[in-house]
Every structure is written in C-alpha cells, then in structure tokens.
Amino acid sequence: MFKEWKHLISNKGYLISFIGLTLLLIVTLKLCSVFLLYNEARTGGYQLNDFVLKMIPPRDVSIPLFIVNWIGIIMGILITVRKPKGAMALFIAVMIIVVMRALSMFFVPLMPPEGIVPLRDPFLEFSFYGDKVLLRDLFFSGHTASLAVLYFFVDIKPAKYIIAVAGVIVGVLLLVSHVHYTIDIIAAPFFAYVAYLLGTKLSAKIASKFVPIEKVKAVLT
Helix, strand or coil: CHHHHHHHHHCHHHHHHHHHHHHHHHHHHHHHHHHHHHHHHCCCCECCCCHHHHCCCCCCCHHHHHHHHHHHHHHHHHHHCCCHHHHHHHHHHHHHHHHHHHHHHHHCCECCCCCCCCCCCHHHHHHCCCCCCCCCCCCCCHHHHHHHHHHHHCCCHHHHHHHHHHHHHHHHHHHHCCCCCHHHHHHHHHHHHHHHHHHHHHHHHHHHHHCCHHHHHHHHC
C-alpha cells in the first residue's frame, strides 16, 4: 500500500494528475449541491404508480438508515483509497455517478412518492442540501448507488459482503420511508457498475501516462 503511494508522490506528473482529479471531484460535488437545490425548486413532474410502495406503510427510518449507510460508505472508502489506483478510480466513478444522476433527474423530473417521510441526514443536509430537506432527489438513488459502486471496488471479501448487506438494508429502508420509487433503487446498481467500469478504465489510462509500462500493472493492482 505505502509503496504505491510513495511512487505517486515521487512522480511529479502522476501527483499533479491526482491533485487535479481531486480538485475536479470537489468542484463536481459542489455543482451537484447547486443542481439538487435547483431541481428541488422546479415545478411539475411525474408521479409514478408504484405498486410496491402501496404495499408498504411509510415509516420514519432516518436513524437506522443513517447508521447503516455511513458504516458501509466509510468502510468502503477506507478500503478503496488505500491504493492510488483505487482512489483515482473511485473519484472518477463518483463524478460519473453525479453527472448521470443530474442528467436523469433533469430529463425525467419526478414528483415525490405518495406518503413520503423525509429522511434526515445531518451530513448531507449540511454538505449538499443547503440545510434543507430535499424531496425530489429521486432517480436514481444516490444512497444505493454509493454503496453499490463501493461494493464493486472493495477487494476484501468480508468487507464486500458487509457493504452488500448494507446496500440491501438501505434499499429496503428507502422504500419503507417512501423516499424513493422502487425503480430508483433497482436502477442504481446498474448505473454504479457503469461508473465503476469507466472509473477503472480511465484511471488506468491516467496512470499509464506517468508510470513506466513495466510498472503499470504493479501500481494498478
């Protein structure tokens, strides 16, 4: 682990590309916050007839969802970024997920599901939601996609299983709270997998520009 990070720091071009990617991620997340607030203020949209939600009485599950979600996310991030390869690929994948979510919400505006019980997540409200509770942060589920993409990246089996279970629990709790439609939950892993593939491929290309060919494989594994 430390060998790969030492190589990154000692390679000026590689280091600059990593710093640039990190700054781009920060800008992307900030723009995500701006878009979510814009999307919340929009009028009109579609309300889906979700037969699954109709069978589930809405409940406030903010606390268990918050705990399970962030345990999975923090674990996944710590494992993934222990190597430059994982960090770079994850940064790119997160940016891709953010862009795909923004595009899908913009072109397919949805109204909140019936009976929605807003989730309270202090971290998200402070960092992305402008201290507001958002109701139209819908297709596709960011909670589910975040855990799904970390599942694809994590290479330690016990942690991978924990994140998978966390993802299932979070998906169920999102439906229990009626914060998302069923399609939001089901679609999220597919978008996450696309982001994972693109993130892995693009990070490998970046590394190959600054690392000697014979060392690329060593650095990226």
